[in-house]
Amino acid sequence: MSTVDIPETLLVFVDENNNLVGAWLIEAVSAEIAARPTPMAIHVFEGDMEGIDYLQIAYTSSNGLVKVLKINYLPSLKSPAEGARTNDNTPEFRWWGTVDSWKYELWVDNNADFGSPEIRENVLLTTYTPSIELADGAYSWRIMAFRSDNTEVGWSPSWTFTVDTQAPESPQLREPGDNIELNTLQTVFAWTEPEPNVTYGIQIDDEASFSPPYLHENSGIGENTYTYLFPHNGTYYWRVQAFDQVGNAGEWSDVYRLIIRAPPKAPTLSAPADGVITNDNTPSFEWAEGNGDNYRLLVDNDNGFFSPEVDVLLGIADSYTVADENALRDDNYSWKVVPIVGANENSSSVWTFIVDTKPPGQAMLYLPTDRSLINDPTVDFEWTVGLEADNHRIEIDNDADFSSPVEKVWYGPTDNTHTSGYLSDDNYSWRVVTVDSAGNENFSPIWTFIIKTVVGKPSPYLPADGTFINQSTVDFEWTIGSGADSHRIEIDNDPDFSSPEENVGYGPMDNTHTSGLLADGNYSWRIWAIDNLGNKNVSSVWMFVVDTTPPTAATLHAPENGTTTSDNAPTFEWTVGAGAAEQRLLISVDPNFSQLKVDTLLDIWENTYTPSPLADENYWWKVIAIDRAGNESESPVWTFTVQT
Template sequence: MTKIDGVVRVSVLISMVFSMLFGPGSFSYTTVNAQVNRQEESPTTTPEILPTDVPTDIPTELPTNEPTLENSENPTLDPSVLPTETPIATITETPTLALTETPSALEPTEESPRVSWNLQVNLNPDQVSKLQSDDSFFQGFQALDVENSISNDQLLLSGNESIDQLRSSIFTGFGNSVDFLGGVAEVNIHLMANSGDVLSFVMESRITSGFYWEFVPNDSGGFVQESEPEFSDYSENVLETIRIRANQTGEGTVKLVYHQPFRPDDPTHLILDINLSEQIQSLDLSNPSPAVIDRAAIEKQMAEERASHPIEPLNTSINLPSSWDWRTQGVLQDIRYQGSCGSCWAFGTVGVMEAAVKIANGPSADLSEQFLVSCNQGESSCNGGYVSSAYHKDKLGQLQSEAGAVLESDMPYTATNGTCQVVSNHPYKLLDWGFLLPDPNEIPTPEQIKTAIYTHGPVTAELCVGINFNSYKSGVLSSNDLCMSNNRHMVVLVGWNDATQSWILRNSWSTYWGENGYGNIKWGTSRIGYDASWVSYGDPNVIPPAPRLLEPLQNAAFTNKTPTFSWIGNPGGGTYKIQVSRSADFSTELIEETTAAGIETYTITSPLSSDGTWFWRVRGINSNNEEGAWSAIWSFTLDTTGPDAPTLNAPENESTPVGIPTFYWAPSATATAYQFEYGTSTDGGTTIDPVLTTPDGSDPLYPALTVRNFKPVSIVFATKYYWHVRAQDSLKNWGNWSASRSFNAQVSVPISPILVNPADNSVFQSHPILSWNAVSSGVKYQVRIISPNGIIAEEPILDDGVLSYTVHTPVKNGIWKWLVRAWNSTGGVGPYSSFRTYFIDLNPPLSPTLLSPDAGKLVRSTPAFSWTEFDSTASAFQFEYGTLSEDSTPIFTSVYLSDELTTTSITPPTMTPAKYYWHVRARDAVGNWSGWSELRIIDIYPAVLVPPTLLSPATGILVNTPAQILAWTKVSDAKGYQIQFADTSTFSTSDVDTQYVTVLSTETYTIVDPIKLHDGIWYWRIRSINSRDEAGTTWSTARAFTLDTTAPAAPVLSVPADNAAGIRATPTFSWLASVGANAYQFRISDDSGFGSTFDISPDG
């Protein structure tokens, strides 16, 4: 238990001043000019976090961590008898100076060095007014020789005598009504020190409100903190010792700040400067006259409280979820801020009450913590207190005529003890409340706390707090803080997480602490769970809230066809309607019942109809017969069917193991146990007459198998047995027995045969013949053929003594394996030999790609044909050429087909000139022929022929007619000849007289029309024409003849003269020579018309 105050930077004096000034309950103190807002006091520099709102990006309530605790805030030495922030005697009247006589000036002593000091306290206008009107306040300080004044809304105090004067002024002068540990304070100590000196500073801290002292180093590094602060009990507070080491010799300043580290922006309202005139080793600023705590009274009050409220046992046998968080249920109010008042006990009490009202479908009630602080009948106050749920049930507070909670609006929180007032409206009363355990020294188990949270709602709990807890920001807190009497703090546990083994806690230190006011703390850390308590609220007239389902758990599975359902209902009583259905919309096979009032269980009376998923939900009905909301819909699975039969693994069916075998089987889905059985069978294993059956687990002394193998202790060899297995699921349902396998255990079996043929990795196109060697004691042999896909294709057991086998399985491409084993005369089978492989290759290679000649290429002679080995599996080729008909559906006719070739080229026998088509195919080593390649055309042209030799007419002859007969020699393979005539020896083609004549199949030609030859010299030559009508490129040697078709002029007759007569003898005729004539023909006639002649000379 602890006292929680506001924020102070250390001023030892200020609380005395306020105490004297306003008296107990009359002064509402927080920080400068601001009253504490328990909803959330926002630092002036961070207005973005609203005072009363939890940030919208997190749930209303957040996850927590968990320490273990003693009493919440300031426990006594005996945690069983201390309140959550140790209370002291409550002052019922406004005190004046709490001195037995008027204080006088204090003389310095050896133990109290002389100092001068100045204290500055910031005041609001109301405080200034009250101080100025209270003469006794200033008289008290005058008696202590303390100078005092008020200026610019600041109270200024100063003294120059001793530390005792300072301590007396602050603690004795102020009295007990206002604690100076009420806000952020700053202390500056100016002193002399030697390098290496370690100085101790002792102050009081209210660590249970989140406040403690911290050393603030300066830039010069003249002082450094020697070690972590040390804490010890001191009256109702904690004594904090800070050790500082001097790094330099000379004057320096030690600065200490009193604050809540998670609220760094809270303003400083008090600054104390101390000037020491001499060197010191330690400085004590604690209360010289601390309050005396009446431990006996506290013990008595707590014992009476527990005695008047018996502990109700918790049903920890219920099945709880692995995590729970009441924030997600929308039942928690915004995070509160208790300020510097040690009222965590009030915030815990109110926190669980507000949640209980909301859980019971009530409104979001904002209840008053101040009512508990100011109006309790015991010792609880801002100095600490206890769980006070009794005031929310049936215990009257001061001045009250009715028990029950009070609204915040009727008694707002002030963070002070305040003054009790009569409140007429107590709208909410608990049905019940209680502690989890009777012994406050004992911490409940996690299951007990979880059960209370789940069945009742958030619970109060205490823990020990210190720097670890105060500086927590996020995650799961697992670092312990030291437990003392005065550092117990009360929080509200709102959930848990089994995965991290942590509690979700709700603190009252504002949203600036932890994760927006919430935290996660490991189970047992800092003794979290002290004095845990629960509350129960219900209103029979309120429409009931949706029940919370307990059992069967969501997604539970069981075999019971008449299950019992349970739930957490409305504490206010009433009846419940339960529905169970096969469908989530409750439209199928609906079972609906209404329980008696207050009964929160129901058992199915008629067995559920079938296995499968069922759904259930519950709703409450109040005394006015008003139905509340349905609960969540949960489902369960009715399963009365066992798992599938396991698949047997080993030994294989019909195996003959040597020795006693170990039996193995595959896991069966959902199986948790198995049963094995073997025996004989007369029907091939359909039914087994058991020789051995393992236990079925019905007797706890003989559990079922939980492993997937079993080996009998003994067995009869050379006997055929059958075995099978069945599986059991987690619900104890047995499934069916598996299909059985047979085995015949042997003392010994033959060795593996040695394979002979074919050799390993042989290749075949058809069924190979397999052979092996015989083995000793082998009577018959079994061959196993394994197909390329790994399936056993054949496994024949051959006749006795057979040592070869022809494979029968249809031929299929791929790698095949074969192996052999031997059987002995007692049915024992030896191990298979090592396997050999053979290849069945039915895949032809790819067709070759043709290279040359190019398609359509013209060649003069038989070419060399070549192609590429497109497929590396090709080992031989075949070449073919032929003709292709010119029909609409061309038909290839082979002219030449080569033998198998091992090269990728061929020059076939001489090809007759023609147009051909050629292609190639490939064969692999196994004999698979590819398809023919594409057809490629090739045109074989005949050779260009030599010219013939001219025979006649002879060159240079003179002819008188163009009808000359030309002749020449025959040229082999010539289809014909081309004759060229020209009247020039150059045979100019531009000369119009150059003419051509083509003749076929003859070696002569008679010049006829349409050749027109003029008279003169004509040249002629001939070239050959081949079978493709190609004329040769060379002509024969030219010959010439002269054509003269014009006769010379008629000769002029000379003798005898014309009409000569009287000629008696045969005359000699003569005539004159005719130009161009080289011969003459003479004719004589007795007819002038030369109709007849009697003498004519030859015409040559």
């Protein structure tokens, strides 16, 4: 690439991934760029350059990522381009601005010396559209830039353009002449050339008024001849219009009349396809590329066409549909189309088809049986094949109307099994459709089944997890598992439930159980929810302890039994009973402990207690040891007297 020769050059650098990494703005002409080891100034421009009117793109890389920008110190013209021709007599003038400009002056003249400008306007922007219309002719234009102090920056170069609003004359039609009759469908049209370098548009129609849509239209013809293939015989009209280089459209030419009367041409048949089997007994017949003033359609169940089922004259046509009242019987048929021109005919080839509206035999469902309950998400299906069926289609849906089947699978004429993909728990309907080669269908009865692979999880409730119980028979309670047909409770003194002490079954709504006699020890228990399909779900495992053995009684030490003390707040002391979880100290003024002065619970590490001052009186006291199961052991009762 040759370097652009401009007062300042911006060199843009990219990495191997085409990412911008830097730029050099070198204040020198291109001849000096290679000699500079380092740049005099650096500036990186990012984003859209359109908002900076003094930057002009001088080069763009093929991938569009790199642009070399020219910095304008004089105005640079954009449009109308140099030498342009336009049919716009109020054209928009656009230019690039300059670095130090405040305003611009536009000059437009039909003389290159700008002696008497047609337009001379001061403009703040870099675009201007005149309000006056320019006469047809050649023009020159240029821009002067001014600084903010109104001193001149300098002129742009001068460019020229031409305004041309004059449309070309209408072409004169030459061939074929007016009211000519031709015996060929392909016709060459020719006309005069009103002026050099024009293009043409042609319209061909079967109405002299040329009401759209037209039979044929082409507005991009570069020569003054045009070849067209008519679809069929008939009377047609044609005209031509010229366009000059700037798009001025001339008037339409005269309208010429043309009669096409070519010999009959055999059409190409398209539908029904040759050899097809269909269940449509009112089929549509279609053909193309024939020629005739009239078309005769023949359809017969005898390929000699001696007594046609369909024998119609259609005029100029390329299709025909059998009416409902003339529906064809099930049979083998031959058909052809015969174009007619005068006394001449030219038959198409003969095609055949079969009408078959009888559905194949019905498939009979076998497995899974109707209303089955299944606990496997993949289901095996089986049926007996339908007589004369060419295909079978199994449909499985969780909606009885089969509006959006979860599975819809095709099988051959002898296939009678299917294994489903994964089916989620739900109610399902299924059926098998037999289909023959004509597309006739026969639906089996609809059977249903239920997929159920999950039963709800029960939850233990009582006794609470970790409970200590001081009786040998335990009451149990749980919440039932949804969808369960039975429940089973397991109680074991081994957490692996290898040999349960109790394993008792209950009904779907039962949620309580009372155990037999359980020996002291640690126990685990759980609940199973089970449905009739064998689906199971087990609760979490809870623990409890049966403890019917009371702890050892406390041994009393002070105040000693039967003593008298002058200390009205004596300290009570004892030895804690083995196996106790807590202790209860009772001090009373009667031996039946009905008039308690002290009743307090103490932790097992406490073996002394000092009460508030006691009145002078006789006292009885004891300590009750209590274990975690609530079993109790009482110490002996001791007495003492307070006498101050």
